[in-house]
Amino acid sequence: MGRTVRNVFVxxxxxxxxxxxxxxxxxxxxxxxxxxxxxxxxxxGFAIFDNIKTAWSDAGIGxxxxxxxxxxxxxxxxxxxxxxMAAFAVVVLxxxxxxxxxxxxxxGTLFPLQMFLAPLFxxxxxxxxxxxxxxLMLVYVAWAxxxxxxxxxxxMTTMPPExxxxxxxDGASFLRIFWRIHVPLMAPTLGAAxxxxxxxxxxxxxxxxxxxxxxxxxxxxxxxxxxxNAYASSGPPVILAGALIVSLPTxxxxxxxxxxxxxxxxxxxxx
Amino acid sequence: xxxxxxxxxxxxxxxxxxTRTPHxxxxxxxxxxxxxxxxxxxxxxxxALLFVGVLLVYPFFRSVYGSFFEDNGFTSRxxxxxxxxxxxxxxxxxxxxxxTVMWVAGTLLLPVVAGLAIAVATFRMRLxxxxxxxxxxxxxxxxxxxxxLWKFMLTSDGAVNEVLRAIGxxxxxxxxxxxxxxxxxxxxxxxxxxxxxxxxxxxxxxxRAIPREITEAAELDGATGWRMFRHITLPQLRxxxxxxxxxxxxxxxxxxxxxxxxxxxxxxxxxxxxxxxMYRETFRLFHVGYGSAIALVLSVIVxxxxxxxxxxxxxxxxxxx
Numbered sequence: 001m002g003r004t005v006r007n008v009f010v011x012x013x014x015x016x017x018x019x020x021x022x023x024x025x026x027x028x029x030x031x032x033x034x035x036x037x038x039x040x041x042x043x044x045g046f047a048i049f050d051n052i053k054t055a056w057s058d059a060g061i062g063x064x065x066x067x068x069x070x071x072x073x074x075x076x077x078x079x080x081x082x083x084x085m086a087a088f089a090v091v092v093l094x095x096x097x098x099x100x101x102x103x104x105x106x107x108g109t110l111f112p113l114q115m116f117l118a119p120l121f122x123x124x125x126x127x128x129x130x131x132x133x134x135x136l137m138l139v140y141v142a143w144a145x146x147x148x149x150x151x152x153x154x155x156m157t158t159m160p161p162e163x164x165x166x167x168x169x170d171g172a173s174f175l176r177i178f179w180r181i182h183v184p185l186m187a188p189t190l191g192a193a194x195x196x197x198x199x200x201x202x203x204x205x206x207x208x209x210x211x212x213x214x215x216x217x218x219x220x221x222x223x224x225x226x227x228x229n230a231y232a233s234s235g236p237p238v239i240l241a242g243a244l245i246v247s248l249p250t251x252x253x254x255x256x257x258x259x260x261x262x263x264x265x266x267x268x269x270x271x
Numbered sequence: 272x273x274x275x276x277x278x279x280x281x282x283x284x285x286x287x288x289x290t291r292t293p294h295x296x297x298x299x300x301x302x303x304x305x306x307x308x309x310x311x312x313x314x315x316x317x318x319a320l321l322f323v324g325v326l327l328v329y330p331f332f333r334s335v336y337g338s339f340f341e342d343n344g345f346t347s348r349x350x351x352x353x354x355x356x357x358x359x360x361x362x363x364x365x366x367x368x369x370x371t372v373m374w375v376a377g378t379l380l381l382p383v384v385a386g387l388a389i390a391v392a393t394f395r396m397r398l399x400x401x402x403x404x405x406x407x408x409x410x411x412x413x414x415x416x417x418x419x420l421w422k423f424m425l426t427s428d429g430a431v432n433e434v435l436r437a438i439g440x441x442x443x444x445x446x447x448x449x450x451x452x453x454x455x456x457x458x459x460x461x462x463x464x465x466x467x468x469x470x471x472x473x474x475x476x477x478x479r480a481i482p483r484e485i486t487e488a489a490e491l492d493g494a495t496g497w498r499m500f501r502h503i504t505l506p507q508l509r510x511x512x513x514x515x516x517x518x519x520x521x522x523x524x525x526x527x528x529x530x531x532x533x534x535x536x537x538x539x540x541x542x543x544x545x546x547x548x549m550y551r552e553t554f555r556l557f558h559v560g561y562g563s564a565i566a567l568v569l570s571v572i573v574x575x576x577x578x579x580x581x582x583x584x585x586x587x588x589x590x591x592x
Binding site for chain 2: 104110
């Protein structure tokens with residue numbers, strides 16, 4: 001009896017999880033003009049490329065897609081580098097009061113973003129950074145640093161200190177020790193942190209809608225939100241095609257780097 | 272997923288946050304000359320400190336300070352604790368607080384319990400990994416895209432109502448997003464669809480860590496099914512449960528993207544949570560000081576609820592402060 005119940009339960013869950021995904025694909029296939037106002041349950045054509053094209057150019061997802069690609073790659077990489085240097089300082093270098101610096105940087109991830117938004121908006125308006133790519137990139141790096149720092153620091157404390165000591169005895173400078181020993185040995189963790197922050201920046205909505213407005217600056221989730229609010233005028237097939245295309249990069253990253261990706265999350269859970 | 276960044280918590284290591292030994296370079300005078308002293312070391316952390324200090328820490332204190340002012344974006348006037356006393360009388364804030372509590376309770380009830388059930392059911396099951404992959408897949412989709420998809424499911428002529436009408440349950444078909452409390456509840460279900468997969472993965476890691484001998488010994492003693500789960504599996508998963516519950520609480524407190532796209536907190540602000548109320552007050556109604564007060568209340572709740580969990584995760588670190 002137990003086995004049957006279990007199989008039915010799992011099958012039910014899989015169905016609950018698959019049906020929305022199925023509807024997403026099927027309705028993104030429907031030609032925009034052929035949509036009846038009610039969701040389709042069977043494919044009604046193969047207009048997915050037309051729908052994606054409409055979302056991409058007419059609804060401005062395309063511009064934002066490219067902007068977000070820039071933000072996610074550059075800010076993810078910059079944040080990981082900055083975080084790795086800070087972790088190196090806190091774990092390896094003779095810095096005074098390392099615990100204080102650790103908490104100062106780490107505290108950035110503790111609070112909800114709402115706590116920073118209003119002053120950031122004011123600062124950006126005063127500093128002419130509002131609605132600029134540079135402004136968004138700066139805040140994305142700052143937002144991504146604390147957690148990347150946390151991941152890298154935790155991994156760095158598990159490295160045997162003898163490695164550093166031996167290199168120091170051989171007369172290597174800290175710069176050399178960092179690039180030749182810590183960075184190569186920490187490569188998987190740095191990769192995990194990058195993938196994690198890439199995804200976080202790509203998926204950001206709230207910073208995007210708060211600190212930018214024009215279509216060529218807005219990140220992709222903000223553009224999707226705008227498209228979704230124009231529900232009636234665009235029609236569901238185009239909107240769903242938009243949702244599909246903005247999800248592709250993170251889905252691909254997830255499927256290809258599943259191990260590294262989950263490592264970022266689960267690093268916290270192994271004790 | 273973005274929420275995860277800010278909520279995943281420290282690894283429990285036996286090492287303390289390094290003070291000087293054993294990790295830190297010993298600071299010999301001769302070495303210091305060539306490699307630089309403490310100040311030179313600080314330059315390594317400088318970029319991180321600049322980014323975090325200017326764009327996160329300073330705005331944080333600016334928000335705290337701003338919450339004592341009545342500020343419409345152009346003029347501001349010191350009003351002391353007025354913003355906080357106004358909170359107590361504001362019915363919108365009351366509803367928002369209630370919705371936030373619903374989100375926390377609903378997230379504990381649905382994604383956590385469902386995640387545990389699915390993890391246990393698919394563990395060592397044939398094709399169980401495939402079921403897990405399907406369920407974890409939405410976790411790779413952003414909150415915004417998930418919300419767009421579920422808007423399509425939940426609108427009045429959406430897929431959910433279509434199904435209900437097709438199977439003859441016309442009475443149950445309702446405007447899911449237009450009335451409280453079903454708008455909050457349906458959004459919690461939508462976020463379950465997205466977030467439960469992560470909990471499945473975490474609980475599966477926990478299940479794999481249970482020593483074979485323990486389950487075998489219990490089997491020899493005749494424990495099966497529910498008894499096995501209740502007396503062996505569940506206690507063994509305790510550590511992981513703390514992690515999952517901690518993350519779930521903090522993530523549900525920070526939920527924004529999903530609600531913003533599905534209802535924008537409406538209709539007539541009935542589905543707002545604290546995160547939404549802060550955003551609307553600050554950036555739509557230009558009650559900047561009032562919004563900052565809400566942000567501070569939300570922050571206090573977030574930090575307080577993760578405190579127990581943080582302390583467990585980093586006992587030495589908090590002790591050495």
